Amino acid sequence: MQVWIVEYIYDDNGAARISTAIIRAEDYDAARQFAANTAPATDFVMSLRPQSDEQFLGRTVIQAHEMTGKMVSDLPDPDIDHDDKDDGAN
Secondary structure, eight states: OEEEEEEEEEEETTEEEEEEEEEEESSHHHHHHHHHHTOSSSSEEEEEEEOOTTOOTTHHHHHHHHHTTSOOOOOOOTTSOOTTOOOSOO
16 A cells, blocks of 8 residues: 555635545555545646655645746745755855
8 A cells, every 4th residue: 555645726616626635545546546536626727746755745735836926936846956056255
């Protein structure tokens, strides 16, 4: 049994909503089927990934808000190593 994280983006009477759920399933196909059957709305987009220590939960939420113009983020991308930045103090 594997743990899967599903993030839904869906329309709620004209408002974009985002929901995250945890699913336990044997494989991707079973998790995908369960996620689709338990979606919070009939029209939705979802992201389904196995749970891992390297996940940045909320990435889909941030991207969705940026796409709809509700938020513009200046947060650093966690996939890019920012420790090697030159701070100009040489």
